[in-house]
Amino acid sequence: MKKTLMRSEVLREGISAPVATPIMPSVVYASVSPDRLDDQYEGRAEGYTYAREGHPNADVLARRIDALEGMEGGILLGAGMAAVSAVLMGLCQSGDHVIGGNQLYGRSLRLMNEDLPRFGIETTLVDAGDAQAFAEAIQPNTKLALIEVVSNPTIRIADLDGIAEVCKAKGVLLVVDNTFTTPQALKPIEHGADIVLHSVTKLLAGHSDATLGWVCAKDPELNDKMRVFAVTAGFTPSPFDCWLAERGLATFPLRFAQAQATAQRLADHLATQPGVKRVIYPTRPDHPEAARAQSLLHGQGANMVSFEIEGGRAAANAMTQGASDIAFAPTLGDVGTTLSHPPSSSHRAMTAEDRAAMGISEGFFRVSVGLEDPDALIAAFDKGLEAARKV
Numbered sequence: 122m123k124k125t126l127m128r129s130e131v132l133r134e135g136i137s138a139p140v141a142t143p144i145m146p147s148v149v150y151a152s153v154s155p156d157r158l159d160d161q162y163e164g165r166a167e168g169y170t171y172a173r174e175g176h177p178n179a180d181v182l183a184r185r186i187d188a189l190e191g192m193e194g195g196i197l198l199g200a201g202m203a204a205v206s207a208v209l210m211g212l213c214q215s216g217d218h219v220i221g222g223n224q225l226y227g228r229s230l231r232l233m234n235e236d237l238p239r240f241g242i243e244t245t246l247v248d249a250g251d252a253q254a255f256a257e258a259i260q261p262n263t264k265l266a267l268i269e270v271v272s273n274p275t276i277r278i279a280d281l282d283g284i285a286e287v288c289k290a291k292g293v294l295l296v297v298d299n300t301f302t303t304p305q306a307l308k309p310i311e312h313g314a315d316i317v318l319h320s321v322t323k324l325l326a327g328h329s330d331a332t333l334g335w336v337c338a339k340d341p342e343l344n345d346k347m348r349v350f351a352v353t354a355g356f357t358p359s360p361f362d363c364w365l366a367e368r369g370l371a372t373f374p375l376r377f378a379q380a381q382a383t384a385q386r387l388a389d390h391l392a393t394q395p396g397v398k399r400v401i402y403p404t405r406p407d408h409p410e411a412a413r414a415q416s417l418l419h420g421q422g423a424n425m426v427s428f429e430i431e432g433g434r435a436a437a438n439a440m441t442q443g444a445s446d447i448a449f450a451p452t453l454g455d456v457g458t459t460l461s462h463p464p465s466s467s468h469r470a471m472t473a474e475d476r477a478a479m480g481i482s483e484g485f486f487r488v489s490v491g492l493e494d495p496d497a498l499i500a501a502f503d504k505g506l507e508a509a510r511k512v
């Protein structure tokens with residue numbers, strides 16, 4: 122008779138190796154002896170203890186993202202914002218000063234404006250297109266600068282190389298949120314970044330079913346500091362989310378290439394349509410920083426397109442209703458195309474004047490291009506534009 126193995130024996134004997142990564146939801150891991158536990162805690166032996174401190178699904182995914190970014194020792198966290206928080210709160214202390222791009226992701230801006238000052242950390246927001254302004258904002262107590270290379274939703278291109286030079290000269294850590302650009306378009310580490318982070322939730326996982334973040338510093342000591350803070354603060358990622366994201370990541374380069382090709386076509390199409398005031402896409406020759414986009418992104422425009430239509434809010438309402446085949450939802454990086462309207466969502470807290478100064482009118486839309494058939498997608502946009510023109 123075939124011997125029935127106990128669960129622990131199956132795992133120990135490894136009678137057959139799974140090809141797909143198993144999900145390990147266990148919160149606790151049993152050890153064999155106090156000596157062995159000592160070895161684990163002192164880094165002399167591999168092993169897990171408690172899921173908040175680390176688990177196999179997070180490690181497998183972290184190593185895959187490390188490889189994409191050309192870095193080592195990245196940390197997986199429960200959200201992109203946990204990655205931003207691990208940097209800002211894990212590395213800064215009261216009395217420090219931090220510089221941020223003035224068009225960062227909304228919650229990163231909020232952390233800068235509302236939360237860091239509560240902990241005695243001073244912040245200054247600067248246009249990331251202006252390295253000189255960054256240089257002028259640096260103080261003796263400036264610890265780090267956080268930027269995104271492509272701004273949301275205005276698709277402006279940061280002066281990454283200029284800012285990296287300024288930061289290096291003054292000993293300021295440069296942190297790059299690479300969520301929009303992704304390592305397919307740009308590896309910040311090759312441009313002088315000290316720390317790179319991602320909202321894995323977006324393009325890397327790609328299916329809008331897992332909320333995760335990743336952060337990695339070039340300096341292992343900084344990674345240790347962030348890891349310890351993240352464990353203490355409880356920024357733990359869920360094993361199931363890590364598993365889903367690992368599965369999503371397997372197709373990331375293919376999804377990116379496809380979405381990018383469609384985004385380029387959509388941008389060029391929209392620019393020819395009556396009622397469209399302007400289209401912003403990095404590889405278009407009429408982009409305000411076309412030369413910088415070319416030198417940083419090497420022809421990779423990524424999957425985000427912004428455009429502005431005539432006719433104000435009424436036309437914007439007609440646009441989303443006419444383009445009813447496209448999800449009107451404020452996320453990005455999904456396999457499906459999503460259309461968002463920053464004045465009524467991400468940028469609703471700003472005054473109309475402040476929005477206008479950024480070029481965000483009531484007719485401003487941001488598109489995250491997905492994997493639909495390009496002709497069908499363009500037809501869906503045309504239906505929206507036609508409805509908007511009738512207003």
Ligand SMILES: *Cc1c(COP(=O)(O)O)cnc(C)c1O
Binds near residue numbers: 200201269332333
């Ligand atoms: C979404 C996003 C974040 C935050 O990520 P979450 O996973 O939603 O916490 C940070 N930065 C950028 C650029 C983003 O788009």
